[in-house]
Amino acid sequence: xxxxxxxxxxxxxxxxxxxxxxxxxxxxxxxxxxxxxxxxxxxxxxxxxxxxxxxxxxxxxxxxxxxxxxxxxxxxxxxxxxxxxxxxxxxxxxxxxxxxxxxxxxxxxxxxxxxxxxxxxxxxxxxxxxxxxxxxxxxxxxxxxxxxxxxxxxxxxxxxxxxxxxxxxxxxxxxxxxxxxxxxxxxxxxxxxxxxxxxxxxxxxxxxxxxxxxxxxxxxxxxxxxxxxxxxxxxxxxxxxxxxxxxxxxxxxxxxxxxxxxxxxxxxxxxxxxxxxxxxxxxxxxxxxxxxxxxxxxxxxxxxxxxxxxxxxxxxxxxxxxxxxxxxxxxxx
Ligand SMILES: Cc1cc2nc3c(=O)[nH]c(=O)nc-3n(C[C@H](O)[C@H](O)[C@H](O)COP(=O)(O)OP(=O)(O)OC[C@H]3O[C@@H](n4cnc5c(N)ncnc54)[C@H](O)[C@@H]3O)c2cc1C
Ligand code: SF4
Numbered sequence: 365x366x367x368x369x370x371x372x373x374x375x376x377x378x379x380x381x382x383x384x385x386x387x388x389x390x391x392x393x394x395x396x397x398x399x400x401x402x403x404x405x406x407x408x409x410x411x412x413x414x415x416x417x418x419x420x421x422x423x424x425x426x427x428x429x430x431x432x433x434x435x436x437x438x439x440x441x442x443x444x445x446x447x448x449x450x451x452x453x454x455x456x457x458x459x460x461x462x463x464x465x466x467x468x469x470x471x472x473x474x475x476x477x478x479x480x481x482x483x484x485x486x487x488x489x490x491x492x493x494x495x496x497x498x499x500x501x502x503x504x505x506x507x508x509x510x511x512x513x514x515x516x517x518x519x520x521x522x523x524x525x526x527x528x529x530x531x532x533x534x535x536x537x538x539x540x541x542x543x544x545x546x547x548x549x550x551x552x553x554x555x556x557x558x559x560x561x562x563x564x565x566x567x568x569x570x571x572x573x574x575x576x577x578x579x580x581x582x583x584x585x586x587x588x589x590x591x592x593x594x595x596x597x598x599x600x601x602x603x604x605x606x607x608x609x610x611x612x613x614x615x616x617x618x619x620x621x622x623x624x625x626x627x628x629x630x631x632x633x634x635x636x637x638x639x640x641x642x643x644x645x646x647x648x649x650x651x652x653x654x655x656x657x658x659x660x661x662x663x664x665x666x667x668x669x670x671x672x673x674x675x676x677x678x679x680x681x682x683x684x685x686x687x688x689x690x691x692x693x694x695x696x697x
Contacts, residue, residue, distance in 0.1 A: 366407035366498065372415045379424050379547055379576060382417055386574045387549065389415035395576060397425075397445060398479035400472070401488050409499040410489065410511055419445060425483065425578055429454050440582045444483030444545075449474070451482055461582055463540070463590040463609065467532040470594050473601055483577045486534055486544070486557075490527035490565045490631055491603060492669040494518065510566050518669045526667045527565030528628055530603045534561065535627035536592050538635060539609035542582050548575035561632035568631055588613040591691050593684045595628070597671050604628045605671045606680055608660075610688040612643065614696060619643045624656060624685060629666045629677070636660045639685065648693035657685040 376382040386393050394413035396402045405411045419425055425445030452469035494508050494517045507513025510525045518526050537557035544555045562568055590611040596602035607627030613620045624639035638659035646652030664681035666674050
């Protein structure tokens with residue numbers, strides 16, 4: 365049985381207390397929300413915080429989806445502490461942001477969705493077959509660059525880690541151009557989801573370690589549509605080995621703007637500008653969909669560090685982009 369190491373567990377009641385506890389704990393402190401990623405990782409000694417600061421008691425993070433009418437058309441604010449189940453089931457999220465609800469309900473299992481949160485999902489550690497193993501397994505190969513070792517077993521001459529971004533909600537938030545609200549010692553800042561990630565398996569977030577993701581602002585549902593398609597081996601359980609988030613803004617029967625974002629093929633949610641370019645001005649007719657699918661296929665470079673064969677996963681990029689866009693075309697009246 366894998367056991368957790370010994371650590372100090374703190375339960376702040378306010379954001380201010382949480383930030384102060386993190387400042388006291390220094391680099392050896394980490395936040396936890398649902399713990400469905402952090403605790404398994406601690407059992408395998410991927411992360412070894414001496415102090416774990418729970419965000420579960422912070423009311424600022426757990427407010428239900430609310431409609432904000434501050435300026436312009438109403439948008440929606442999601443507390444980062446909402447569970448994936450709450451997100452997947454919320455009536456207004458399902459109605460106005462079905463891609464968000466779909467991505468949430470495709471994550472892992474019902475039990476994990478009851479514990480796992482939106483914030484934890486967006487901050488999810490990157491994954492790799494050589495990393496998501498027990499400490500003993502990793503020790504037997506002398507570890508790897510991401511933790512305790514010197515070499516990357518996936519690309520031994522590479523100076524960087526290629527562990528894969530495996531969150532289902534991250535590509536959706538980038539496609540929607542959601543705004544992430546971060547609170548740190550210097551106050552609050554808002555970062556577009558597309559700038560929250562680095563293409564680096566180790567330093568995969570632009571967030572500072574002491575910053576807390578408090579909320580996600582979704583744009584008003586005014587004339588755009590989006591969807592999410594996920595590829596995995598076991599439909600009831602597994603992480604994505606490919607995720608496709610597609611977003612289009614309609615102007616009558618034409619696509620005024622578009623975004624296509626891939627998950628599971630790089631260390632960050634990878635936006636494909638050439639696919640968007642192929643869709644602008646189109647009616648999502650077959651030629652445009654094929655051009656966008658080809659444009660996504662070219663830069664999609666899955667590495668040999670997750671499930672299924674590389675070439676097949678790359679080919680599935682084309683198929684899943686096509687299916688996502690055909691779904692959007694099919695429901696545009
Ligand atoms: C068997 C299994 C299957 C899974 N399948 C999937 C899957 O299919 N798709 C998928 O996307 N995920 C999957 N997961 C991963 C995980 O369950 C989810 O991503 C979940 O949403 C993580 O949320 P959490 O609150 O439990 O995160 P935690 O474990 O609490 O935290 C994860 C990381 O985020 C940080 N963090 C958490 N909240 C905040 C915050 N508000 N501000 C700043 N930092 C924060 C923590 O410090 C930690 O580094 C799976 C996990 C398991 C064990
Ligand atoms: S990509 Fe390389 S460095 Fe990164 S976790 Fe995998 S083996 Fe380790």
